[in-house]
Amino acid sequence: MRHIYLVTHPEAQHHVDGLVGGWYDSVLTARGHQQAERIADVLASRIGPEPVEIFSSDLRRASQAADRIARRFSVEVQLDARLRERSNGEADGHPQAWLAERRIPLPEHGDRLAHHDGPAGAETRLALVERLYPALDDILNRPTPTQIIVSHGSASSYLIAAWIGMPMTSTDRVFFPLTSGSITTLRRNDTHHSHQVITLNETAHLDE
Numbered sequence: 505m506r507h508i509y510l511v512t513h514p515e516a517q518h519h520v521d522g523l524v525g526g527w528y529d530s531v532l533t534a535r536g537h538q539q540a541e542r543i544a545d546v547l548a549s550r551i552g553p554e555p556v557e558i559f560s561s562d563l564r565r566a567s568q569a570a571d572r573i574a575r576r577f578s579v580e581v582q583l584d585a586r587l588r589e590r591s592n593g594e595a596d597g598h599p600q601a602w603l604a605e606r607r608i609p610l611p612e613h614g615d616r617l618a619h620h621d622g623p624a625g626a627e628t629r630l631a632l633v634e635r636l637y638p639a640l641d642d643i644l645n646r647p648t649p650t651q652i653i654v655s656h657g658s659a660s661s662y663l664i665a666a667w668i669g670m671p672m673t674s675t676d677r678v679f680f681p682l683t684s685g686s687i688t689t690l691r692r693n694d695t696h697h698s699h700q701v702i703t704l705n706e707t708a709h710l711d712e
């Protein structure tokens with residue numbers, strides 16, 4: 505059986521500062537680094553001595569968390585820009601209020617995947633899933649049965665959709681609200697050939 509541990513990066517500086525994330529290359533806060541250590545503790549206790557591969561978004565808030573986890577397993581992190589959060593274009597790094605004033609609301613009906621939120625250079629949701637789905641396929645095509653993926657909240661939601669085999673065209677309404685620093689456990693059952701979601705958005709390890 506294959507196990508995927510999907511981690512959303514913990515607290516980053518843009519969270520504290522009230523700034524738009526996206527491709528803004530924020531770093532982890534001191535609290536975020538502590539949370540990353542707790543995530544590493546949980547994963548080490550569950551995985552044990554089994555071989556493991558670790559993949560991460562190349563944005564620093566994710567890669568810093570991945571590095572702390574990787575040290576626990578004595579492996580290298582494999583960075584993949586396709587695992588980044590959805591870009592908000594020119595809004596990235598601006599105050600959330602700046603984006604709120606300019607954002608074009610997502611319509612209830614119509615082509616929601618191709619909808620453009622407004623800020624110049626922002627990615628559509630279609631562009632996001634078109635890079636995330638192949639990224640997950642490449643990870644799953646590797647032989648190591650235990651893998652850790654460190655990504656971002658919205659991106660991780662669509663990675664779950666990819667894992668359960670949801671067609672890209674059906675992702676216009678799906679969303680799994682994931683907390684920063686959460687762990688979601690995915691398992692492939694080789695008997696039934698099913699892709700299972702064992703745990704979703706675990707956060708107990710973040711309690712102080």
